[in-house]
Amino acid sequence: MNIAIVGVGLIGGSIGIRLKETKFCSKVVGVEKNESNQKKALQLNLVDEIQTLDEALASCKVLVLTIPVDAIMKILPGLLDKVTDQVIIDMGSTKSNILNLIQDHPNRGRYIAAHPMAGTEYSGPEAAIPNLFKDKMMVYVEAFKTDEDAFEIADAITDQLEMKSSFMNAEEHDMHTAYVSHISHLTSFALALTVLEKEKSQGRIFELAGSGFQSTVRLAKSSPDMWTPIFKQNRANVLEVLEEHIKQLQHIYDKIEQEDYDAVHKWIKKSNKIKRIIK
Amino acid sequence: MNIAIVGVGLIGGSIGIRLKETKFCSKVVGVEKNESNQKKALQLNLVDEIQTLDEALASCKVLVLTIPVDAIMKILPGLLDKVTDQVIIDMGSTKSNILNLIQDHPNRGRYIAAHPMAGTEYSGPEAAIPNLFKDKMMVYVEAFKTDEDAFEIADAITDQLEMKSSFMNAEEHDMHTAYVSHISHLTSFALALTVLEKEKSQGRIFELAGSGFQSTVRLAKSSPDMWTPIFKQNRANVLEVLEEHIKQLQHIYDKIEQEDYDAVHKWIKKSNKIKRIIK
CATH class of the missing domain: 3.40.50.720 (NAD(P)-binding Rossmann-like Domain)
Incomplete structure (x- = not known):
């Protein structure tokens, strides 16, 4: 064969x-x-x-x-x-x-x-x-x-x-991949651009980049030829998860802005539940 | 000694x-x-x-x-x-x-x-x-x-x-760490919560989680006792970088929403420049 x-x-x-x-x-x-x-x-x-x-x-x-x-x-x-x-x-x-x-x-x-x-x-x-x-x-x-x-x-x-x-089934697959793969790529691309933009005025900014930064940003090396079509084909799910993710970030922005550090602590602690999922 | x-x-x-x-x-x-x-x-x-x-x-x-x-x-x-x-x-x-x-x-x-x-x-x-x-x-x-x-x-x-x-100097240090460390933790916490929230209605969602998800979300295991004070002490810088990061995500949300895939492709390609920074 x-x-x-x-x-x-x-x-x-x-x-x-x-x-x-x-x-x-x-x-x-x-x-x-x-x-x-x-x-x-x-x-x-x-x-x-x-x-x-x-x-x-x-x-x-x-x-x-x-x-x-x-x-x-x-x-x-x-x-x-x-x-x-x-x-x-x-x-x-x-x-x-x-x-x-x-x-x-x-x-x-x-x-x-x-x-x-x-x-x-x-x-x-x-x-x-x-x-x-x-x-x-x-x-x-x-x-x-x-x-x-x-x-x-x-x-x-x-x-x-x-x-x-x-x-x-197809709906389940496309929704799940939006949550556990496509959004990770979007946050990585966005994180890379956030820091690259700042680098223009602050040349030494990457001097301090450690392993945490590397691991959250490494997916930003991924190919636009592969990923643009994925976001296109999975548009509805990607928009849904992106909206929720922005809401989470806006929520924590507001809490830090309001200096409500009890809420910040609770929010982080809740996110720690990811421990039972990933090694 | x-x-x-x-x-x-x-x-x-x-x-x-x-x-x-x-x-x-x-x-x-x-x-x-x-x-x-x-x-x-x-x-x-x-x-x-x-x-x-x-x-x-x-x-x-x-x-x-x-x-x-x-x-x-x-x-x-x-x-x-x-x-x-x-x-x-x-x-x-x-x-x-x-x-x-x-x-x-x-x-x-x-x-x-x-x-x-x-x-x-x-x-x-x-x-x-x-x-x-x-x-x-x-x-x-x-x-x-x-x-x-x-x-x-x-x-x-x-x-x-x-x-x-x-x-x-202190200002430089606190601003740079906000960009290459503190924001990575915030995106990881937010990403973990985004997916954990969805899991409540979609139990099998983590079945598909691969190495990309793991690497963007692993920092979400970090301690709230350590990180809440960091966000408190570095509040102004953290808010600045978080605002910029949310803007990047909102920008790509809009482009996908408008089905402007040329813009999506360009955005990803620009973020690929991170290649010259991280191995």
């Missing part, structure tokens, strides 16, 4: 590394528009060869889509028009719009919506690393609409990546 | 570990109000013995203050009244108010304001770890007002901790 990775960046490249390592398939094919990334993907041994999308559809049993979510929206309907028994695995970060788009497609059963909850703040083929997925969660969305044999192949790949799995 | 650590928690305890390791002083004395923490500090071998503040002042050449900043404000004037040739090193996170408070004290020269830019989200004696300070920055504030011999002792301790050092 040949497997094609469509978009050989952080996610796609890391899948390539793992599938080549486990020899799960005869060949890992890369589909990649960007010429410089094609070369890097081959040099870094992330894939065995580069093909066009049509060539990959003809030569591979599985196509794994690891391109930005708006690009998936664009190519998926055309891909499904052409599939016969191939399996199309969509690894994008938002699901409602894409599932609505192809819900009535006659080949809907060959498609599976999966979201690997793994990543780093880096992008491109150079960002691909071994074991990116190990012990992380693969979320299947509306998996019951996928043909049994197609699901089994997708799940076998999840096993190869050494991931756990979970099932959700 | 004996050295007293006043407040044997994360910072004080980690200093104790290091000073005992390097045998820099004959004895490390712990001054600690909380009885359970006294026991832990001895059990964990962070200090050699526990004394009262007055005993420590009589038996030690150096007193290192590693208690919350409001507690430092409270005890420092009385301590300075009693010192003769001892050295008082204040390791708190804010400096303007404390320096104003003791600026005209006849024993001002025995005091040095120092801020080790190191820490974790944990607190208490159990949080103390070896090498917490290694290669981190010790910031001296208004060090020129400290007696030469007192500064030399403080700087020798900084060397023992294997830290680099930097000099600032």
